[in-house]
Amino acid sequence: MVHISKRLRMPVAQAMAVRLGAIALALLVCGIITTLTTGLNPLDVYASMFDGAFGTERKFWVMLKEVAVLLCVSLALTPAFRMRFWNLGGEGQVLMGALVTAACMINLADLVPEGLLFVLMLVLAPVAGALWAAIPALFKARWNTNETLFTLMMNYVATQLVAYSIIKWESSKGSGKVGVINQSSNVGWLPAIGDNKYLLIVLLVALVCVAMYVYLAHSKHGFEIAVVGESVDTARYLGIKVNRVIVRTLLLSGAVCGFTGFLLVSGADHTITTTLAGGAGFTGVMVAWLAKFNPFAMIGSSFLLVFMEMGADEISTAFGLNHGFGDILTGVILFFIIGSEFFINYKLNFQAKEVEAHV
Amino acid sequence: MKQISMDRRQALKLGMGSAAALALTACKTGKDGGSGAAPAKDAKVGLICLHDENSPYDRNFLDAFNKAVEQLGLNPDSCLVKTNIPEGQECYDAAAELADAGCVAVVADSNGHEDYILQAASEFPEVHFCSATGTKAHTSGLDNFHNAFASIYEGRYLTGVAAGMKLKELADAGKLKGAAPKIGYVGAYPYAEVISGYTSFYLGVKSVMPDVTMDVTYTGTWYDEAAEKEAANKLMEDGADLISQHADSMGAPTACENAGVVDVAYNGSIIDACPKTSLISAAINWEPYFAYFFKAAQEGSTIDADWTGSLKDGSVVLTELNKDIAAAGTAEKLEEIKAKLEDGSLHVFDTTTFTVNGKQLDSYQADVDDDAEHKGDTEVVADGYFHESEKRSAPYFDLKIDGINLVESKQ
Numbered sequence: 001m002v003h004i005s006k007r008l009r010m011p012v013a014q015a016m017a018v019r020l021g022a023i024a025l026a027l028l029v030c031g032i033i034t035t036l037t038t039g040l041n042p043l044d045v046y047a048s049m050f051d052g053a054f055g056t057e058r059k060f061w062v063m064l065k066e067v068a069v070l071l072c073v074s075l076a077l078t079p080a081f082r083m084r085f086w087n088l089g090g091e092g093q094v095l096m097g098a099l100v101t102a103a104c105m106i107n108l109a110d111l112v113p114e115g116l117l118f119v120l121m122l123v124l125a126p127v128a129g130a131l132w133a134a135i136p137a138l139f140k141a142r143w144n145t146n147e148t149l150f151t152l153m154m155n156y157v158a159t160q161l162v163a164y165s166i167i168k169w170e171s172s173k174g175s176g177k178v179g180v181i182n183q184s185s186n187v188g189w190l191p192a193i194g195d196n197k198y199l200l201i202v203l204l205v206a207l208v209c210v211a212m213y214v215y216l217a218h219s220k221h222g223f224e225i226a227v228v229g230e231s232v233d234t235a236r237y238l239g240i241k242v243n244r245v246i247v248r249t250l251l252l253s254g255a256v257c258g259f260t261g262f263l264l265v266s267g268a269d270h271t272i273t274t275t276l277a278g279g280a281g282f283t284g285v286m287v288a289w290l291a292k293f294n295p296f297a298m299i300g301s302s303f304l305l306v307f308m309e310m311g312a313d314e315i316s317t318a319f320g321l322n323h324g325f326g327d328i329l330t331g332v333i334l335f336f337i338i339g340s341e342f343f344i345n346y347k348l349n350f351q352a353k354e355v356e357a358h359v
Numbered sequence: 360m361k362q363i364s365m366d367r368r369q370a371l372k373l374g375m376g377s378a379a380a381l382a383l384t385a386c387k388t389g390k391d392g393g394s395g396a397a398p399a400k401d402a403k404v405g406l407i408c409l410h411d412e413n414s415p416y417d418r419n420f421l422d423a424f425n426k427a428v429e430q431l432g433l434n435p436d437s438c439l440v441k442t443n444i445p446e447g448q449e450c451y452d453a454a455a456e457l458a459d460a461g462c463v464a465v466v467a468d469s470n471g472h473e474d475y476i477l478q479a480a481s482e483f484p485e486v487h488f489c490s491a492t493g494t495k496a497h498t499s500g501l502d503n504f505h506n507a508f509a510s511i512y513e514g515r516y517l518t519g520v521a522a523g524m525k526l527k528e529l530a531d532a533g534k535l536k537g538a539a540p541k542i543g544y545v546g547a548y549p550y551a552e553v554i555s556g557y558t559s560f561y562l563g564v565k566s567v568m569p570d571v572t573m574d575v576t577y578t579g580t581w582y583d584e585a586a587e588k589e590a591a592n593k594l595m596e597d598g599a600d601l602i603s604q605h606a607d608s609m610g611a612p613t614a615c616e617n618a619g620v621v622d623v624a625y626n627g628s629i630i631d632a633c634p635k636t637s638l639i640s641a642a643i644n645w646e647p648y649f650a651y652f653f654k655a656a657q658e659g660s661t662i663d664a665d666w667t668g669s670l671k672d673g674s675v676v677l678t679e680l681n682k683d684i685a686a687a688g689t690a691e692k693l694e695e696i697k698a699k700l701e702d703g704s705l706h707v708f709d710t711t712t713f714t715v716n717g718k719q720l721d722s723y724q725a726d727v728d729d730d731a732e733h734k735g736d737t738e739v740v741a742d743g744y745f746h747e748s749e750k751r752s753a754p755y756f757d758l759k760i761d762g763i764n765l766v767e768s769k770q
Contacts, residue, residue, distance in 0.1 A: 058459055062452050163579075171474075172494060173726065173733050173757065174549035176579060177446065180474035269448040271474070276447070316442065322411060323443045 003349040015344045022340030026333040033332065038321065045315055049329075052314025053307045063310055065198035065268060068205035069260060070302040073277075073284035075205075075212045076256030078293050079249045080133075081285075082216065083229045085140070089133060089151030090281025092158035093254045095274075096132045097125035097261025099162050102272040105181045105188035105265070106169055117188050121262055129258020130251045132158060137250035141243035155281065159274045166272065180270045190267035201267045208256065213295040225249055257281070290337065308333060402657045403437040404428065405457035407450060407476075409469035409607075410582060411442040415627040416607040420468040420491070420645055427649035446471030454479035458486045464656035466491055466649065469581070470552070470753075473506075480504035487656040491645070492552065494729040494753045497665040507648045508752035509668030512559035513700050514641030514675040516707045518623045519563020520696055521639050521680065521689050522601050525621055526568050528686040529600060536598045540564075542573040543594025545604035545611045547581045549765075551726075555747060555754035556605045559707045560623070561763055566712070573763045574599060584608040595620050597766070612637060621684060628678035638685060640678045647674050667752040670701050708745035713760045720745065725755040 010018070031042030053063045073090050080087035104121045112120070136150035171179030182188055193199040216222040224245050227235045235242050264276055283305055290304075291297035312326020406424045408417040421440065428438040439460060441453045450472045457465045458479065464487045467476045473493035480488040480501050489505040490496070496506035526540045535541075542564060546553045561573045574594055578586040587610025591602050595618050603623040604611040609632065615622035616633040624633075624640035648668055655662045668674020677697075680690055699705035710720045724735025727750045739746045739755065747756050759765070 056456065056459060058452065058456055171731075172550065172729050174551065174554070175470065176548040176550070177471050179471075180478060183474055183478065271447065273447065275445075313443070316411070317440065320440075322413070 005347050005349060007345055007347050010344050018344050019337065019340050022336040023333070026336035029336070030329045030332050033328065038319070038325070040319060045319070045329075048314050048318045049308075049311030051318070052310040052312075055314070059310070061196065061198050063306055064202050066306045066310070067299070067302050068198075068202045069264060069268070070280050070283060070287060070306055071298055072205045072208055072260040072263065073257060073280040074287035074291075074298050074302055075208055075295055076129075076253050076260065077281075077284050078212065078253075078288050078295065078298070079216060079222075079225055080253040081288055082293050083225045083246065083249050085137070085246060085250065086148045087133065087136075087151050087250065087253055088148055088282070088285065089136065089154045089254075090257050090284050091277045091279070092151075092155035092281070093129040093132045093257030094261040094264070094277040094281055095155075095158040095162050096128040097258030098265045098272055098276050099158070099165060099261070100124045100128040100258070101188075101262045101265040102169075102178070102181060103165070105270075106178075109182055109185065109187040114187055118266075121188065121266060122259075125262035126255035126258040129256070129261060130254040133250040133254025133257065134247060137247045141246045162272060162274050162276075166274070169272075177273070178271050181265075181272075182270070188266055189270060190263070198268070201263050204263065208259070209295050209299065212256075216293075216295070221245075221248070286334075286338075290341075304337075401434060401437065402653075403439060403460060403462045404433065404653045404656070405439040405441070405454075405460070405462040405465040407444050407453050407457070407465065407467040407472060408440065408442045409444060409446065409472070414582060414607045415609070415624070415629065416581075417442070417468060419626045419642055420466075423645035423649055424466070426646045427653060430646070430650050431653055433653070444472070446475070448475065450475035451478050454488065455483070458483040462486060464653050465489070466652070468492075470494075470550075471581075477501070477504055487652070487662060489652055492753055494751065497751055498728055498730070499664075505652070505662055505664055505666065506752055507645075507652070507666040507668070508748065508754070509643045509648075509674035510670065510748045511641060511643050511675055512555050512707050512747050512754060512756070513670050514643075514677060515556050515559040515625075516563035516566075516700070517677055517693055517696060518603070518639050518641045519560040519565075520567055521563075521685060521693060522560070522603065522621070522623050523564040523567025523571070524686040524689050524692060525638060525684070526564065526571065526601055530568070535600050537600075540568050540571045540600055541598050542571060543591065543597070543599030543602045544573055544575045545587050545590045545594070545602070545606055546575055546577050547606045548579065549577055551757040552754045553577075553605045554758070555756035556625075557603070558713075558756060558758070558760055558763065559747075560603055561760075562707060562712055565762065571762070574766045575763060576766050578606055580606075582607040584610040584613075587611045588614040591615060591622075592618070594766075624678075630679060630681050634681070634683070636684070637681055639680045642676050642678055643668065644674055644676045647672050665752050667748050670697060706744035708747055708756060710740060710743055710745065713762070715758050715760050717761060720758070723758065725750070725757070727751050727755055 034040055034042045034045050054060055073094060077087050077090050101121045104117060108117055132154055136147050136154060139145040139150060140147045166178055169178045171177060190200050224240050227238060227240060228242055228245050232242055265272060269276060287298055287301045287305060290301040308330045312330050315321060315326045316323040406420065408420060410417045412418045412421055439457055439462060444450050444453045446469060450467060454465055454476055466489045468491050470492045473490040473495055476488045476490040477495060477499060480503050484503055487503045489507055492508050493506040496504050529535055530540060544557045546557060557575055564571050574597060576590045576594060578590055580586060587606045587608050591611035591614035594602060601621045602611055602615050605625055612622050612624055612629050612633045615636045620636060621638050622636050623638050626642045628640055630637045648666060652662060720740055722738060723740045725737055725739045726733055726735050727737040737750050739750060745756060748754055
């Protein structure tokens with residue numbers, strides 16, 4: 001019989017080795033699948049995957065932007081997760097921030113100076129995201145409702161609000177799309193730095209990353225969040241107002257999501273669609289978990305996920321494969337990476353019988 | 360990951376492998392040579408598709424692209440295709456990448472790509488861009504930004520005639536579900552392109568069956584197989600004797616095949632996938648435009664800002680008629696009507712054949728410029744008919760005519 005027991009702590013070097021081994025195994029399995037199903041040389045496929053993210057300078061910057069956006073959502077979710085509050089509403093909170101940003105760009109572009117427009121967007125987008133997160137938080141704090149379901153359902157409400165607004169703002173009657181906002185004037189667009197459209201987004205998210213690290217690791221709030229996450233009773237015993245911490249943390253979580261929505265609309269897409277968040281609210285959960293809620297480690301895990309997604313896109317284009325094929329490879333790789341965490345946290349004892357005999 | 364949206368993952372099983380393989384081989388192994396006066400062979404051209412070959416809409420573009428590449432004798436390695444490009448910043452990125460790669464001409468296949476293509480066009484003035492089905496080129500003021508469409512309403516009308524004859528056959532055999540014939544139509548959005556399409560189809564049916572009515576339902580998406588299937592099922596439950604659609608997946612045709620109700624497809628024959636029920640389809644053949652556009656871009660000659668293909672130049676085609684289910688004499692009738700449409704003796708939107716709110720249409724200001732105001736700016740009714748796709752290529756007929764009912768509209 002195999003006996004599973006929890007490990008105390010695996011040395012960092014050993015843990016990294018397990019993870020690298022898992023990735024190597026994943027690539028091997030992917031290679032076998034590729035050859036069996038398509039007859040292509042797996043090395044060509046991997047090379048093309050690499051091309052998807054690093055092939056040209058433009059792709060490289062697109063990748064950095066994607067990493068920044070995903071990282072920003074993941075950072076937003078982290079304080080809530082540390083508190084064991086399962087905020088699955090990132091998608092909706094991003095959309096609300098995006099919606100408010102788009103509303104400002106569409107309705108206020110002619111009314112207020114651009115500087116004021118930016119101030120309004122920078123304030124209102126996080127506020128919208130924060131409100132969207134605060135509603136489930138208040139219900140949790142007050143009536144102990146299930147935050148997983150509540151935050152999840154708030155996503156659908158946000159999607160419908162966006163869908164409604166799109167019909168109000170649509171560019172051609174009945175087309176169901178807003179199109180590029182302020183395309184000719186570029187009012188409310190985050191400026192390019194030099195020639196680079198995305199550098200500012202990357203820098204802003206880098207700031208958020210550092211700030212989140214400091215907040216979680218070196219502030220009283222961060223400590224309170226950790227204590228509430230470990231044990232609500234301990235927190236109460238220490239005199240921490242648990243409900244206040246819950247609501248406050250979710251306000252922060254939602255605000256950073258809302259800020260991401262601002263980055264997407266003002267900085268990247270310059271439009272609003274119901275799928276603008278692109279699943280980042282959910283992928284961000286994985287990014288945060290893989291990185292054990294460490295903001296700097298999240299840079300790595302968001303890079304990994306974006307790299308695989310862009311690689312999958314590139315494969316489907318370069319080899320004329322269905323996009324689903326790239327998704328299969330991504331799925332296999334994720335399976336191994338997540339699976340490796342099991343072997344880092346648990347030990348398999350194959351001589352379990354002997355041990356039992358002694359007991 | 361980005362793009363969780365369903366559409367990317369929906370794989371349809373309509374000989375997709377073969378279509379993809381064909382498309383690819385045409386691209387990869389397309390033989391050199393081609394027509395005598397072929398332009399420089401090293402020129403690169405690009406195509407951006409919203410979905411991939413699993414969507415009949417996109418497959419239609421992919422096929423035409425490969426044929427045009429072959430026709431012009433271009434080096435197949437220089438035909439770059441980007442599939443599954445959403446209508447967002449990704450489209451700009453894709454267009455910019457194609458420009459970086461040295462393409463002289465780039466086409467995007469979806470209406471929602473337009474703004475992003477426009478953005479790319481303003482940044483890469485040396486590259487010609489076309490937003491197919493778009494509306495903004497004629498007012499954009501850019502020399503390198505273009506739109507193209509075809510008078511597809513004529514094709515729709517013809518398929519409507521085929522459908523009408525089938526309904527007549529059903530009526531004569533006493534097989535209609537209700538007293539009067541009824542059609543169901545699955546549309547994507549209440550957008551002029553869709554409205555023009557179903558109205559012309561309806562008028563074609565009506566020319567054969569004057570008492571026909573049509574229920575239209577919108578799915579609120581261009582591609583959602585489940586929603587389109589559900590919409591078609593609902594329409595059939597509500598008494599539709601025949602279905603047609605303007606949405607890009609195989610949802611509605613599959614529902615029809617399962618229910619044994621005749622379906623008129625759009626933008627490609629699907630008789631292989633639905634042999635029992637798929638009657639015919641009207642399609643835009645993009646090959647003539649692609650050949651013209653790519654050649655002109657290479658040679659540096661002037662390209663129309665707004666190009667409208669027609670029945671005559673082969674841009675509007677009817678795909679194979681399913682002889683097993685078509686009513687007797689359909690093929691001959693279609694030839695006859697087609698000839699009349701081509702010589703101008705018959706007009707699809709002849710104002711004596713339909714009414715709006717009980718009245719004949721004498722005048723209509725259409726929103727041709729498609730500016731922010733959404734107001735009519737051009738008179739389009741003259742000489743007894745509505746002049747569709749003449750003031751600009753993309754359709755602008757957006758009236759609700761009598762006999763067509765909107766049901767369960769999601770918009």
